Amino acid sequence: MYSIEFKTKNKGKAGQFYMLSVPGVGEAPISVASGSGRRLVFTIRSIGTVTARMKGSKSVGLRGPYGTYWPWKDNDEIVAVAGGIGVPPIRSLIEEMEDSKMTERLEVLYGARSPSDIVYKNQFKEWKKDLDIHITVDKGDSEWKGSVGFVPSLLKDSHFSKNAALFVIGPPLMMMNTVKEALKLGYKDDRIFLSLERRMECGIGVCGHCNVGQYYACESGPIFNYSTVKGEQELFL
């Protein structure tokens, strides 16, 4: 994992993505990790051809922002549930809500595979000062004193009502289990929002690669209301 920061301000909102590129190599859709109006930051896992070559590249191309965003302004109680490396859009959300002095409306539940897999470890310590954050790991180590278990198990720790909006992002299985658990606990399906990852190429709904059923993830997503897409067969893939 590595982060890159641009001098340009983020014209987008938390949850949206930009297309980043290495000239001659290609483009990749990356979610923005900083709040709206702040300098653009992306936290990237070096996993594909483009992201592997981006680290240390002399120039990086940028276009966007694209897609939908977390509807945090419409909700008084928000539980952000993030798994693994899905946390950058939540970092962006935290910054936006900090800038609007709205963090009392937010709780963050985060799960990583192990303590060493926690992204933004130092920033989490900072955020904890004025934000309700719960972190769990699938498997601890000798120094880990926090909770051990999968992310959905943290839902019961939320202080908010069951009318809270859930912003869910992470690996497909983690999102599926989170939604299942949330519905069991009484959260409303139209107040659950998912961030879906697909192969996005154009970012504007014309190249045809990123469909989730009848919707293109770059256009109607990446943030979807769960009640809109819950019937789609290819939802948690």
Added chain:
Amino acid sequence: MKEVFAAISKDFETFGTIEKEGEVIFDKVNDFEHISEKRSRYAPKEFLIKRNENVLLLEEQTRRAVFGVKSCDLKGFYQMDKQILGKDPFYTERREKTLFVNFVCNEPCDGGFCTSFGGPILDQYDLQVLRDGKDYHIMVSDKFKEYFNDYREEGDSFFSRFSESFNSKMDVLPVDGLEGRMKWNSGLWKEFASRCISCGACNFSCPTCYCFDLYDDENERKREWDSCILSGFTSSSAGNVRKDLDERLRQRFYHKYVYFKKSKGEYLCTGCNRCVEDCPVGIDIKEVITHDYSIE
């Protein structure tokens, strides 16, 4: 029609269907007599979506008129308009500067099923031409009325009578409600997959397939026609949502008959039969429509 052609060719760069080396292709034409009434070997998709081009530069396009497009092929553009017009700058620039003159087929073709989607007389067109012996009946959109100031206006009864007679000569397939009838776990997808060789001919021949791939090639960023049948179509660093061929074939048919219908209110198919004709292993999209899903 000759005079109309001459007037249009003053304002547009004119193309038409011509017979060359045993194939009907689109090429530049200077007179109306050389335009063939036969259907082009390939759909005219390339007039609006190039097989391959650099997307870092969009040059202003010339105004073009394309004669001899068949209704089934033209209808494909009106369908894809619903998803990409106004969003894809390359498609939009060319779409707005191209006049299509569709020739209505006088007789049904073998295998075609356009009447399942309304038949060869289209509701939307620039110039729609129906030949009746030596006479031409033309439907013209408001945009191009100027070319017909000196002609007699007739009602649309000729077209509706023709439509009725044409449609009675071709079987209408049960497309109504298909979006609710198709089954995700139908055995049809696996049966097709057992024969499909992933060549992508169905996508490339289709007048409604608009998907493309973006990639970098040295100093250029290119777009190239893509195929949802190929495994790389949905493959990303996060994995592949359609690892198996039957899943990819199902996606193609679901896009045509379920997703597009739900999102745009219309099927993404014109009944041209091109995908059937070009499939090397005989996969017939008509089976997707006629298959009895209720017994599965």
